[in-house]
Amino acid sequence: MAVPVIKIENLVKRYKDLIAVDHFNIQINEGDIFGLLGPNGSGKTTTIHCILSLLSFDKGTIEVFGETMRPDSYELKRQIGIVMQNVAVFDALTVYENIDYFCGLYVRDKKLRRKYVEETIDFVELGQFRKFYPKKLSGGLLRRLNIACGIAHKPKLIILDEPTVAVDPQSRNKILEGIAELNRQGATVIYTSHYMEEVEQLCTRIAIMDHGKNIAAGTADELKQMIKKSEKISIELSAVSEADIGNIRALPHVYDAVFAKRQLNIACSGGRHNLIHILNYLQQHDIPFGRVYSELPTLNDVFLEMTGRGLRDV
Amino acid sequence: MFWHEFVYEIRRLLRQKEELFWVLMFPVILGTLFYFAFGSINNTTENFHTIPVAVCRENGADNRAFTETLTALCEETCPPYFDVSETDFHTAKKMLQENKVRGIFRIGEEVTLLCASVEAENMNSTLAIEQSILEMFFQDYRASETAVTELIAENPAFAQKMPGLLETVSYGSPKKLTDGNLDNTVQYFYNLIAMACLFTSFAGAYIAMNNQANLSALGARKCISPCRKSVSVAAQFGSGILTQFVCLAVPVVYLVYVLGIKFGVGLPLLFLTVFAGCVTGVAFGFFVGCIGKVAEGTKVGILVSSSLFCCFLSGLMFGNMRNVVEKFCPFLNVINPAVRISDSFLTLNIYGVNGRYFGNLFALFLMAAVFLAAGCMMIRRKTYASI
Numbered sequence: 001m002a003v004p005v006i007k008i009e010n011l012v013k014r015y016k017d018l019i020a021v022d023h024f025n026i027q028i029n030e031g032d033i034f035g036l037l038g039p040n041g042s043g044k045t046t047t048i049h050c051i052l053s054l055l056s057f058d059k060g061t062i063e064v065f066g067e068t069m070r071p072d073s074y075e076l077k078r079q080i081g082i083v084m085q086n087v088a089v090f091d092a093l094t095v096y097e098n099i100d101y102f103c104g105l106y107v108r109d110k111k112l113r114r115k116y117v118e119e120t121i122d123f124v125e126l127g128q129f130r131k132f133y134p135k136k137l138s139g140g141l142l143r144r145l146n147i148a149c150g151i152a153h154k155p156k157l158i159i160l161d162e163p164t165v166a167v168d169p170q171s172r173n174k175i176l177e178g179i180a181e182l183n184r185q186g187a188t189v190i191y192t193s194h195y196m197e198e199v200e201q202l203c204t205r206i207a208i209m210d211h212g213k214n215i216a217a218g219t220a221d222e223l224k225q226m227i228k229k230s231e232k233i234s235i236e237l238s239a240v241s242e243a244d245i246g247n248i249r250a251l252p253h254v255y256d257a258v259f260a261k262r263q264l265n266i267a268c269s270g271g272r273h274n275l276i277h278i279l280n281y282l283q284q285h286d287i288p289f290g291r292v293y294s295e296l297p298t299l300n301d302v303f304l305e306m307t308g309r310g311l312r313d314v
Numbered sequence: 315m316f317w318h319e320f321v322y323e324i325r326r327l328l329r330q331k332e333e334l335f336w337v338l339m340f341p342v343i344l345g346t347l348f349y350f351a352f353g354s355i356n357n358t359t360e361n362f363h364t365i366p367v368a369v370c371r372e373n374g375a376d377n378r379a380f381t382e383t384l385t386a387l388c389e390e391t392c393p394p395y396f397d398v399s400e401t402d403f404h405t406a407k408k409m410l411q412e413n414k415v416r417g418i419f420r421i422g423e424e425v426t427l428l429c430a431s432v433e434a435e436n437m438n439s440t441l442a443i444e445q446s447i448l449e450m451f452f453q454d455y456r457a458s459e460t461a462v463t464e465l466i467a468e469n470p471a472f473a474q475k476m477p478g479l480l481e482t483v484s485y486g487s488p489k490k491l492t493d494g495n496l497d498n499t500v501q502y503f504y505n506l507i508a509m510a511c512l513f514t515s516f517a518g519a520y521i522a523m524n525n526q527a528n529l530s531a532l533g534a535r536k537c538i539s540p541c542r543k544s545v546s547v548a549a550q551f552g553s554g555i556l557t558q559f560v561c562l563a564v565p566v567v568y569l570v571y572v573l574g575i576k577f578g579v580g581l582p583l584l585f586l587t588v589f590a591g592c593v594t595g596v597a598f599g600f601f602v603g604c605i606g607k608v609a610e611g612t613k614v615g616i617l618v619s620s621s622l623f624c625c626f627l628s629g630l631m632f633g634n635m636r637n638v639v640e641k642f643c644p645f646l647n648v649i650n651p652a653v654r655i656s657d658s659f660l661t662l663n664i665y666g667v668n669g670r671y672f673g674n675l676f677a678l679f680l681m682a683a684v685f686l687a688a689g690c691m692m693i694r695r696k697t698y699a700s701i
């Protein structure tokens with residue numbers, strides 16, 4: 001039985017004329033790594049701010065751990081760790097002091113705090129930088145410090161808003177592994193990003209957001225099943241006649257076939273044996289072919305089909 | 315939580331080199347420049363001059379208490395406090411116009427003081443200081459007179475036991491004026507400290523900005539933590555005042571012991587004054603920091619320009635500025651913290667602790683309270699329509 005950690009119903013948030021979040025619904029359960037995927041400006045950060053009751057909203061309800069979050073819900077806040085989109089650390093404090101300062105806002109006990117801070121420093125692998133000031137850290141290390149400041153107090157719910165923007169691939173992988181580890185240790189995670197690969201790799205459940213609306217939600221596989229084009233087959237060919245292309249289009253489950261640059265791209269829906277049907281056809285008609293690729297759709301394809309544009313073209 | 319915030323804020327403030335520079339090093343540097351620009355002050359110092367005054371008696375009226383006080387100040391102090399010319403009112407007025415006297419005491423049923431208006435053409439800052447000494451003396455005399463009169467009115471027996479009490483009321487504690495330094499260049503140093511006090515506003519501004527979700531990412535992080543804003547602000551305000559005060563002590567000590575600027579009183583009173591100035595400065599900065607969505611750079615700009623403008627009006631650049639303001643808009647002098655701070659030093663130097671000094675301190679703390687309250691009102695709201 002899934003225990004809801006966050007439940008958002010019909011959330012509407014306007015900035016003057018702009019509707020940033022539009023009748024948005026999600027439920028995030030205990031143990032999830034919940035991905036909020038959407039292009040820039042789709043309303044992810046706004047939603048997070050509403051959850052934290054930093055922003056007032058026009059309509060809807062938000063429950064966190066079964067309670068309505070208010071600015072003075074200090075007990076709720078104690079159980080939440082947030083890593084904001086913008087790095088927020090004190091330039092005048094060292095790595096260690098920054099983590100200790102923010103941890104100290106949550107944990108009063110000094111001994112426990114020291115233990116948490118040490119564990120966090122190990123966790124984000126900033127051990128050799130503990131005496132560094134943030135100005136001296138590279139982008140990736142700074143992001144890791146930013147994360148460390150948000151999670152040092154071992155919260156039950158961790159919210160990360162685009163924590164990997166402008167981060168080198170090595171740091172990015174460390175961050176993603178770290179988040180998975182926190183989840184294994186029992187934290188529920190909300191992760192927003194516009195990088196579909198990250199979300200797909202990391203998240204157990206995903207909501208796709210566009211113009212403030214939740215356009216689809218589910219596991220990555222569930223999302224991919226929702227679209228027509230669920231398999232993309234590419235075959236290297238030297239030549240193929242228009243008639244053959246027409247016939248291939250007529251095969252079951254195939255709904256499009258295009259020949260370009262010595263490659264036949266075929267989009268298929270549903271079905272399990274699409275590749276066999278196509279290869280059989282080519283063989284029967286003595287059409288020689290080279291390499292064959294079969295790709296499952298990505299979340300980008302899902303987004304593309306649902307909105308008519310790619311995640312990246314925004 | 316309070317101590318956690320308090321200690322970390324101190325650490326942060328003591329590492330912010332730019333702000334430390336403005337509060338600590340800048341006054342030291344500028345003070346040194348002033349010192350050399352004005353020549354060696356110790357040599358050119360003319361200690362207190364005797365102030366020429368006229369006394370007119372209407373129809374031969376007399377007021378024993380006043381006359382005795384005046385005589386005491388002329389004969390028992392060295393150099394004499396006043397140089398008294400007894401004449402008729404008409405001549406006295408002429409003397410005043412020609413700047414031969416600084417003021418006229420008219421003794422009638424009551425004693426009144428008439429001074430040249432500050433707008434007089436030939437007014438300069440030395441004359442203005444002498445005139446304000448005269449006014450201060452008179453204020454204090456009136457205060458003591460009223461106190462004794464009231465005492466007797468409440469308790470007539472008192473007067474019988476101590477015949478002549480009223481007569482012997484004299485102005486209580488004329489400060490040893492020779493301790494003071496009336497060289498009008500000291501004003502520049504007083505204004506310099508006033509400026510340093512106002513520069514503590516930077517620290518105040520950051521207190522506001524670091525605790526407000528709509529002002530900075532750090533503020534947002536603070537607002538989602540379980541730490542109450544009121545506790546954070548109170549703790550950081552405390553450490554802000556403490557660190558800024560300690561930093562300000564450095565230029566003060568430097569002016570007193572290295573440059574040998576005369577303040578006329580010991581360090582404790584100077585520190586008290588600086589403390590009041592620093593509380594006002596931090597509160598002012600906090601207030602500006604709280605103002606809604608204004609960029610950080612703009613706020614720093616507002617603080618720098620308003621601090622310097624206050625000091626300009628109080629005479630940091632042109633010694634006579636304060637008198638000019640007094641002529642066109644006296645209220646500005648009342649609410650200008652730089653004027654209140656430098657005037658405190660001036661009062662201490664010339665006269666020691668008196669009502670005017672406490673009035674200045676009170677004004678400073680009152681301004682601080684108003685700024686603090688207004689700032690708190692602005693940041694009290696906790697969810698924002700826009701971040």
Ligand SMILES: Nc1ncnc2c1ncn2[C@@H]1O[C@H](COP(=O)(O)OP(=O)(O)O)[C@@H](O)[C@H]1O
Pocket residue numbers: 015018020038039040041042043044045046047700701
């Ligand atoms: N403070 C604000 N005032 C006005 N519009 C805003 C404000 N913050 C965000 N927006 C707008 O709201 C929309 C959603 O923004 P945001 O939640 O930051 O998106 P995301 O985090 O998904 O990139 C965007 O169109 C953005 O321009």
Ligand SMILES: [Mg+2]
Pocket residue numbers: 041044045046085161162
């Ligand atoms: Mg965002």
